[in-house]
Amino acid sequence: MIVDDLEELLQQTMLASASVKGYVGTRIHPTEIALVRSQTFPCICFDFGTSSISRIGKNGIVPIQLWIHSTKDYAETFEIFELLFAMLHATRITDARIHAVGTISSGPTKYSDGEVYSLVSGWSFNCIEAGV
Amino acid sequence: MAVRLQFINRDKVLKDIVVCEARLAAAGADAVEEVIGMVHHDIRKNASLTDHSLRDLAEMGHPYATRAPNPPHSPPWLVHRQSGKLYNAITKKTSSLQSIIRGEVALNVALAPYGIFVIFGTRKMIKRDFMGETIKENIDFYVDGFMDVLRMATVKWEK
Numbered sequence: 145m146i147v148d149d150l151e152e153l154l155q156q157t158m159l160a161s162a163s164v165k166g167y168v169g170t171r172i173h174p175t176e177i178a179l180v181r182s183q184t185f186p187c188i189c190f191d192f193g194t195s196s197i198s199r200i201g202k203n204g205i206v207p208i209q210l211w212i213h214s215t216k217d218y219a220e221t222f223e224i225f226e227l228l229f230a231m232l233h234a235t236r237i238t239d240a241r242i243h244a245v246g247t248i249s250s251g252p253t254k255y256s257d258g259e260v261y262s263l264v265s266g267w268s269f270n271c272i273e274a275g276v
Numbered sequence: 277m278a279v280r281l282q283f284i285n286r287d288k289v290l291k292d293i294v295v296c297e298a299r300l301a302a303a304g305a306d307a308v309e310e311v312i313g314m315v316h317h318d319i320r321k322n323a324s325l326t327d328h329s330l331r332d333l334a335e336m337g338h339p340y341a342t343r344a345p346n347p348p349h350s351p352p353w354l355v356h357r358q359s360g361k362l363y364n365a366i367t368k369k370t371s372s373l374q375s376i377i378r379g380e381v382a383l384n385v386a387l388a389p390y391g392i393f394v395i396f397g398t399r400k401m402i403k404r405d406f407m408g409e410t411i412k413e414n415i416d417f418y419v420d421g422f423m424d425v426l427r428m429a430t431v432k433w434e435k
Contacts, residue, residue, distance in 0.1 A: 178342045178402045191403075213399070255392045257399070264396045 146204045146271055147192050149242040154190060154208075157237045158228065164188075167224050177213055177262075185260065186214040186224060202273040207249070212263045218254050221263035225252055232267070244271045303429030305372045307422045312379035314421055316368040318414055319381055322406045323366060324357035325349065345402045351413070353404040355394060362388040366407075383407065 151174045158164050158172050171187035173180045180189065189211040198205040210228070214220040231237075232246040251265030328348065333339060333356070339346045347354075357363050365388035370379040383391045397403030411418070 176397045176403055177399045178345065178397050180399075183399055209396075211396070253392075253396075255396060257393060260399055262396070262398075 146242065146273065147206060149239075149273070150206055150208075150244055150269055150271055151192070153237060153239050153242055153244060154232075156239060157231065158188060161227065161231060163227050164224065164231070167220070167227075176209075177211060177260075186212065186216070186220055188212055188224065188228070202275075204271045206244075206269045206271055208267050208269065210265050210267055214261045215259060216261070218256075218261045218263070221254070221261055222252075225263050225265070238274070241274050242271055243274060244269045246270075299429060300426070301372075301377075303426050305370070305377050306429070307425035308372075308377045308379040309370050310425050311418050311422045312368050312370050312381060314414075314418060315411060316366065316381045319407050319410045320363055320366050322353075322410050323355040324360075324363045325354055326357055328356050330358055340401050340404070342400050342402070347402075347404075351409065352402075353406050353409045355404055355406045362391050362394070364388075365391055381407070 155172050155174065159170065164172075168186050168188055171184060173187060173189045174191070175189060176191045177183060177187070177189050180187070191209050191211075192206065212221040212224045212228070214224075229248065233248050234245065236243060236245050238244070246267050246269045249266045249268050252263045253265070254261070254263050256262060328336070336348065337344060337346070339348055355362065362383075365384040365386075366381065367384050368379070368381050370377070372378075383395070385392055393401060395403060395405050395407060
């Protein structure tokens with residue numbers, strides 16, 4: 145499944161960055177924060193949601209929503225966002241199963257419930273299954 | 277060998293092109309207005325269910341809360357109307373410039389600040405993007421609506 149492969153690739157790519165790991169450790173969740181069992185901050189969440197995936201053969205365009213949550217301040221969320229932007233926007237990421245290029249399509253938008261500072265952005269990933 | 281083209285009745289043709297452009301621009305503005313009206317109506321409708329009060333939702337165990345999310349509707353992103361603030365904060369606007377016609381449906385967060393929590397979710401509440409999902413669900417319908425208005429304008433013009 146293209147979504148499962150992309151999910152794993154995104155997690156691997158983010159975890160491979162020492163800078164990102166320095167902020168969030170291994171707290172990179174492929175779901176929205178409300179569904180994360182033990183919530184600790186800062187963390188990165190991304191979600192494929194109910195968005196439809198345009199797919200032709202081995203190619204697919206996968207929309208995702210990406211959040212950065214912090215209990216410290218917005219500045220921390222922006223610092224992490226800058227790292228992710230440099231890593232994912234218009235850059236080819238790849239593993240043995242899938243090649244993907246991400247493009248930011250909306251945001252980043254900040255919002256806070258008073259305790260957690262969140263930054264959310266919309267992305268679109270053009271994917272090709274490896275072996276094409 | 278030479279090919280010679282003669283442009284007969286050039287002024288009339290150019291005038292027709294200008295008239296056609298003006299009519300298409302007017303029809304385009306009508307089409308955008310129509311589609312924005314449809315989007316606005318649908319988003320408001322999807323943010324104004326009245327079958328569960330806050331009390332009902334509490335009795336159901338807070339179906340949108342983190343601890344046991346279990347939305348009572350399908351699709352799960354539909355939103356109930358309580359105070360009406362969120363409903364009234366969904367606005368529409370169109371603007372027509374010389375070269376571009378724009379339309380937007382927006383959530384005025386100054387009127388309903390919690391709307392952003394509903395759309396993007398929080399650590400205590402699952403997200404329900406009633407704006408984006410409404411558009412995704414009906415996008416073909418909106419495109420057809422847009423094309424219908426343009427088609428009607430063209431038919432009127434041909435007559």
